Amino acid sequence: MQPIRDISFQDHLHPILIIAKYELIVSNFRYPLRILTRFISPILWVLPFLLFGKAVLGGTDSAVLYELTGIAHMPTFILVGTIITSISFNMLWLMSFAIRLESYRGTFESIYSCPVNKFTFFLGKLLASVAWSSIYIVGLLLLGVFVLDVQFVWSRLPDMLACVALLFLAMYGFGLVISGFLLVYKESHTIIHFLDGLISLIVPMAYPLAVLPLFMQKISLMMPMTRAVIASRDMLIMGESILHQGDHLAVLAAYIFIAIPLGYQFFKYMENKAKMKGVLHKY
């Protein structure tokens, strides 16, 4: 038998790809309704904000929004916010639910006893999340171009995508913390739905940060999603370069270099706690 320390890079990569394939293909084709929902959900996410905006504005341009942000076109403003939040939520669900869902599916014990590091397991989920999110980004951008007449500076799209890549990594630590928390406290649906609602409120997805009360603005600025939303708007709508987004990138980098190791340690701590309490496999 091959000693475990002789494992090559390819051997590390293999389980990541297998987990991503399982998440993307096997589990979705087993439950075909999920494929339908995956494609429709981002549209259902963005439309209510656009329709509500239309109802209060009677059109698409807002003088108040322009005064606060320098952007007058409401659909353009909202679309960027919803792109970032929809991929953040997708990742949050896939990562946080990574272990809990296995428990529901009855595959928890098999996966847990596999000689694969949990970090690798989560990387597989991250990869699946990146694939889904890429589809979301393309779909929402197409919606923007063909239906909403959005006004983007397309030359800044690569800058925005670089920012999204950083957001993925920043969210990884976030996902590890929540997943660890759910190992002990269960009730995953409730907690994640609640987080969805809370993040939707705090992150300036459909409105400028300035309309939030001051204490909420401060909390919001500590979130990686807020930084990614603001930076993406600056780049894709205002045409600024990624080099001018130093503040936002610094917060994202802090999440990557601090939250990932801390998140993994927290996950391991909660895993041990769940084992000690004997609740690892419980519902």
Place this chain on the structure above:
Amino acid sequence: MYRMMSNWSRISLELRTIRYTLKKEIKLWQRYPSRMLFLVVMPFLTILTLYFQGMGLVGGTESTYFEEFAGTQDYLVFIILGSAVFIFVSTAIWGVGNSIRREQMMGTLESIWVVPTSKLTIFVGVALFDGLFSSYVAFMQLLITSLILPVNLIDLRIFVVIGIAFLLIFSLYGLGFFFTGLVLIYKEVEDFTNMINSAIRLITPVSYPLSVLPAPLAFIALFIPLTYALQAIRDYMGLGDYGPIYQYIGLLLLFDLIFIIFGSLFFRYAEKSAKRRGVIATH
């Protein structure tokens, strides 16, 4: 033995089943108290999100354009009432609609399935609990919003609002039976349920009037009883002129009948189909 009983004895037995189902649902909620907090707080987060969006777009809680569409300038009260009634929809779809899946996840489906009582009686118990629970949550929401936001919705008219919402819930339970049937056929329908929940919110006048919707979506809304319940409630509360209230009550009763019959028939079909394929207990 059941066949030899008198009609009254049978009814008494069915009522006892409903009482025990109600008791079981209460125990479950006591087991997971955070769900209660979630249901009370979550709709409030949605209202706040739209409140901030309105503030960011028009700088206040009133809009003259909104009056052109909805007959009232006050979009905040419009949304609060819509969200309070929508709680009944959410609870019915998630409660009755996913009750089978929930039992399956908890490992109690088989025990419940072999109990010598009609499945529909069990669902009536779940539905009754959902109705009472939704009324409580809707009342709490109106109370909290009146305390925190610049609106006052706490007066005796609330009881009429909840009364109209109760007329709505029978049709929602028909929808819930339909979902239960879907669960038997397709199994993991959490994502699908979430999608239908969002889709109903999108195409009915919960957060904005029907007139801002594209014509095909507004046409679909005419076949959803929530549309009429909301119009009746808003007309009664003086938020726009939607015509005589008794017309809406008649329509809601008609929808109740159609949805209950259709939902029950679909459930029976799905149950038979699942038994024939031997997939009742599979995940």
